[in-house]
Every structure is written in structure tokens, then in C-alpha cells.
Amino acid sequence: METLWAHLNLISPAAQGMSSPHRQECLDYQMNDSNFCKMICMKRTLCRKYKLAMNGITESGKAFDRLDEAAPAHLKTEWSARERRAQSSRLNDPEAMDEYEINIKKAPSRKEIELRLLEEGSAHNAAPSRRSVAMWISTGLAIKEAQIALLIEVRRMGRRSTETQRLDITWQRDRLQGQIDGFTQSALTHLGEGFDADDEPDDLNVDILDDLDDDPADFSKTSDTWTNSPELTVIPLPSNLGVDQCRRCMAEDLIPLEMSLCEGQANDTLHNLWIHLCNKAVLFQTAVGQAKSQALKTRAWSQVTSVQQAVSLHVSIYTKTRKQMMKLEPGQDQLQKYKPLLRKQLKISTAVGDPNARGQRNESLAWFWSVEVDLGGPDQSWNEEFYQVHWLREKALRDRWKEEMTLVQLEMDWTCHYFSWRATQWGDQMRESLEKRLLGHACYSRRQSQMYSLLAQDAQAVFQDLQSVSIKTRDE
Numbered sequence: 001m002e003t004l005w006a007h008l009n010l011i012s013p014a015a016q017g018m019s020s021p022h023r024q025e026c027l028d029y030q031m032n033d034s035n036f037c038k039m040i041c042m043k044r045t046l047c048r049k050y051k052l053a054m055n056g057i058t059e060s061g062k063a064f065d066r067l068d069e070a071a072p073a074h075l076k077t078e079w080s081a082r083e084r085r086a087q088s089s090r091l092n093d094p095e096a097m098d099e100y101e102i103n104i105k106k107a108p109s110r111k112e113i114e115l116r117l118l119e120e121g122s123a124h125n126a127a128p129s130r131r132s133v134a135m136w137i138s139t140g141l142a143i144k145e146a147q148i149a150l151l152i153e154v155r156r157m158g159r160r161s162t163e164t165q166r167l168d169i170t171w172q173r174d175r176l177q178g179q180i181d182g183f184t185q186s187a188l189t190h191l192g193e194g195f196d197a198d199d200e201p202d203d204l205n206v207d208i209l210d211d212l213d214d215d216p217a218d219f220s221k222t223s224d225t226w227t228n229s230p231e232l233t234v235i236p237l238p239s240n241l242g243v244d245q246c247r248r249c250m251a252e253d254l255i256p257l258e259m260s261l262c263e264g265q266a267n268d269t270l271h272n273l274w275i276h277l278c279n280k281a282v283l284f285q286t287a288v289g290q291a292k293s294q295a296l297k298t299r300a301w302s303q304v305t306s307v308q309q310a311v312s313l314h315v316s317i318y319t320k321t322r323k324q325m326m327k328l329e330p331g332q333d334q335l336q337k338y339k340p341l342l343r344k345q346l347k348i349s350t351a352v353g354d355p356n357a358r359g360q361r362n363e364s365l366a367w368f369w370s371v372e373v374d375l376g377g378p379d380q381s382w383n384e385e386f387y388q389v390h391w392l393r394e395k396a397l398r399d400r401w402k403e404e405m406t407l408v409q410l411e412m413d414w415t416c417h418y419f420s421w422r423a424t425q426w427g428d429q430m431r432e433s434l435e436k437r438l439l440g441h442a443c444y445s446r447r448q449s450q451m452y453s454l455l456a457q458d459a460q461a462v463f464q465d466l467q468s469v470s471i472k473t474r475d476e
Contacts, residue, residue: 007034042415043459047466049408054470056401064394071391079388083395100392109271110264114138117257133190136183137258140237141265141321143179148316150176151231156309177230187236191249239324255328262325266338269318270368273311277346280307315341341368412463419456423449 011030015023068076082099089096108116117134150172157165238246238254239262246252288300322338330338345368426449433442 040455043455043462046408046412046415047462050405050412050466050470053401053405053408057398057405060394060398060401064391064398067387067391067394071387075388076391079391083392100389100396108264109268110138110141110261113260113264117260133254134257134261136186136190137237137254137261139179140183140235141261143176143183143235144237144320144324145265145317146176146179147231147233148320149313152313152316154229154231173230177233180230180233180235183235190254191236191241191246191251237324239327242327243329259325259328259330259334262321262328263334263338266318266321266325269314269321273314273318273368276307276310276314280304280311283307311346315346339368409467412459416456416460416463419452419459423452423456426452 008027008030011026015026018026071079086096086099114134118132150169153172154169157169161169234240238251238258241249243252243255246255283300283304288297288304318341322340325334325338426445430442430445430449433439433445
């Protein structure tokens with residue numbers, strides 16, 4: 001039996017002052033006592049596991065039967081074949097277990113698009129100034145996100161801030177300014193001689209303040225932000241320069257690259273927005289709705305406020321990204337896919353926890369909840385897709401509980417056989433001691449043999465009674 005290290009914490013203070021041999025003897029005694037307690041309590045543990053397995057088989061069997069009765073026969077045959085194929089191939093091909101997941105292809109993220117662009121540049125033997133252009137544009141998009149996050153934090157903090165807060169803001173500004181300086185110097189390589197690194201931000205006609213669509217209550221009326229702050233600096237991305245300026249700089253090929261990376265950034269932002277809105281709905285349904293005291297309500301609303309701030313950040317990033325995409329002359333498909341975010345689309349209704357609540361018949365999800373669905377995927381209905389996954393998972397759950405029941409029954413047999421074997425072993429030891437006229441050893445062996453015999457008889461009787469009761473209950 002394995003050692004239970006947690007039980008050794010009881011003797012750890014006393015063992016610190018012991019010598020090495022004394023400590024070793026004390027630890028061995030404690031471990032042996034722990035293992036002995038586990039052994040004599042094995043009957044109770046297995047009975048509890050048996051009851052849990054019985055309840056699991058009953059509940060999972062009922063749930064699977066409800067799904068199985070409503071499923072068409074030809075679909076059940078197909079799903080069973082997929083299940084057998086997945087189970088037989090899971091050791092060599094873990095992706096075979098994707099049958100148990102919704103078969104929806106997510107929209108590509110910014111990192112995936114950047115990796116694809118880098119691989120394409122290397123495959124086509126691009127010029128040195130064009131090989132790392134995807135990484136350069138991706139760095140600019142990351143700087144843009146950092147600018148928005150820092151600007152929101154500065155405006156939310158206001159002028160009445162502590163020295164620690166001002167010092168943290170200064171560190172962030174210094175780090176951000178270093179990133180902007182390095183990005184601007186790299187722009188000379190990628191944009192060519194037609195670009196002037198000393199252009200004034202006003203000449204680029206971009207103002208990040210106009211892109212923040214946040215709740216005015218989240219900000220102070222005054223903020224410690226000046227004109228030359230790094231969070232207001234306009235970085236020389238192709239979207240900031242404009243299509244005409246990129247053409248004059250002979251950098252027109254950068255426009256589709258930034259458009260692709262902006263799509264990945266928009267996909268990432270909408271995905272994060274989706275997660276935070278779901279988290280907000282769960283908080284309203286659990287923490288806020290079930291809070292019984294003022295302290296719990298305050299704590300719950302603090303969590304909601306934290307999630308709302310994350311939602312505001314991702315909304316600001318998406319709004320900024322979409323405006324940058326509009327300057328790159330997007331196609332009609334992109335205009336239909338990435339729509340403006342409205343404030344009413346970000347509201348979460350607590351009625352989502354009650355499917356029978358009034359007023360939901362004509363409600364529909366906002367457009368961004370379906371952005372990650374690949375419309376060019378397999379032609380099958382959503383109902384069939386979700387039903388298949390639920391059917392496979394319920395069947396797997398039922399099979400796991402059956403497997404657990406089989407293991408528990410085997411453990412019951414192993415326990416009884418172990419006790420009987422130990423009783424026989426101590427009986428042989430008693431007879432050997434009597435032949436050698438070692439009466440003390442014989443008495444001890446007899447006691448141990450009797451103890452294991454009683455343990456075996458008691459465990460076998462309890463296990464048989466428990467299984468008989470379970471059979472009668474199942475038949476009824």
C-alpha cells in the first residue's frame with residue numbers, strides 16, 4: 001500500500017529533534033499504522049464505492065436511454081461505428097477523440113495567421129525586408145492593444161492617484177515607449193525610403209481617443225495624460241499611413257498582410273469578449289443572485305465589475321481594430337463578417353438560466369456569437385451535431401460507470417482473497433512455531449490468523465448482502 005504523507009504531519013514537530021535511527025523507526029511505525037487502518041477500513045470504503053457506482057449506472061443509464069430512444073436507428077449505427085473507431089485509434093492518434101467534441105472550426109487567431117504568413121514568406125524566398133514583415137505588423141498590433149489598455153487604466157485612475165499607482169504607470173509608459181521606438185526604427189526597413197520617421201502624429205490623422213467606446217461611468221473626468229504620452233502616439237502601421245501613402249512608399253503589398261492580421265486580432269478579441277460575457281452571465285446567476293448578505297453582495301458585484309472592465313477593454317480593442325480595417329479597403333465579405341458593436345448587444349440577461357422565462361420567444365443572439373463558426377464546414381444540421389456529441393458522451397459516461405462497477409466488484413474479491421491468504425499464511429506460521437516449540441510465536445500467529453479470518457468472513461458477508469440488495473432494487 002502507498003504511504004499517506006499527510007498523516008505524517010502529525011509527528012513532524014516531534015521528529016525534528018530525533019536522531020536519524022529514532023526518526024526512521026518513528027516514521028516506519030506511523031506508516032505501518034496508517035496502512036493497517038486502511039486495510040481494516042477497506043470493507044467500508046468498497047461499500048461506499050459500490051453504492052456510488054450503482055447510483056452512477058442508474059442515473060447515466062436513464063439519461064442515455066432517453067437520448068437513445070429518440071435517435072434514429074441509422075444515426076445510432078453511424079455514431080456507434082465512430083465511437084469504435086475513436087476508441088481503437090486513440091492510443092496512436094489522440095485526435096480521433098475529437099468525435100466527442102462539437103465539430104466546429106474556429107476562426108483563425110492572429111498567431112495562426114502570423115505563422116502562416118511567415119511560412120509563406122520563407123517558401124517564396126522573399127526579400128530580406130519582406131521576410132519578417134508579418135512579425136513586424138503583428139508587433140504593431142500588440143503595441144496598439146497595449147496603448148488602449150494603458151489609456152483606459154490612466155483615465156480610470158484619474159488625477160487622485162497614489163504614488164505607487166503613478167510609479168506603475170510610469171514604468172508601463174517607459175516600457176511602451178521603448179517598444180514604439182523599436183517599431184518605428186524597423187518601419188524604415190519595411191516601408192522604404194518614402195517613409196519619414198519624424199512625421200507628426202497629427203499628419204497621420206488618427207486619434208486613439210475617438211475609438212474608445214467605454215462606459216463613461218468607468219472613467220474620471222480628468223486624467224493624467226498629456227499629448228506626447230506613449231499611449232497616444234500613432235505608430236506607422238500601413239492602416240495609419242493610408243493606402244495612398246503606402247503606394248507612394250512602394251509598400252502596397254503590406255496592406256493585405258495587415259488586413260489578415262487584423263482579422264486574426266478581431267477574431268481573438270471577439271473570442272475573449274464571448275468568454276467574459278458568459279462569465280458575467282454566470283456571475284449574475286450564481287454569485288449575485290444567491291448572495292444573502294451585504295458582504296457577499298459587495299464581493300459579488302466586485303467580481304462583476306472586474307469582468308465588465310475586461311469586456312470594455314476588448315470592446316475598445318475590437319472597435320479600434322475594425323476602424324483600422326476600414327482604412328485598408330476591406331472586401332464585402334469582411335464588411336458583413338465584422339460589424340460594429342452596439343452597446344445593447346453587450347447586455348446579459350439573467351433569464352438565460354431559466355429557459356421557461358417570459359419574453360424570450362423573439363430573442364436572438366448578437367452577430368458576434370457566430371463569428372467563430374466556419375460556414376464552409378460540413379453540411380449537417382446543428383441539432384444533429386449537438387445530438388451526436390451528447391449521445392456519445394452519455395454513452396461514454398454510462399460505460400465508465402459500468403467499468404467502475406466491474407473494478408469495485410473485483411476489488412471486493414481481491415480483498416476477501418487477500419484476507420483469506422493472510423489467515424492461511426499466519427496459520428502455517430503458527431504450525432511451524434509449534435513444531436519448534438516457540439509458544440509465544442505460535443500464540444501471536446494464531447491471533448493474527450484469527451483476525452484475518454474474521455476480516456475475510458465479515459467482508460464477504462457484507463459484500464454479498466450489499467450485492468443482493470442492489471440486485472433486488474434493480475429488478476424492482
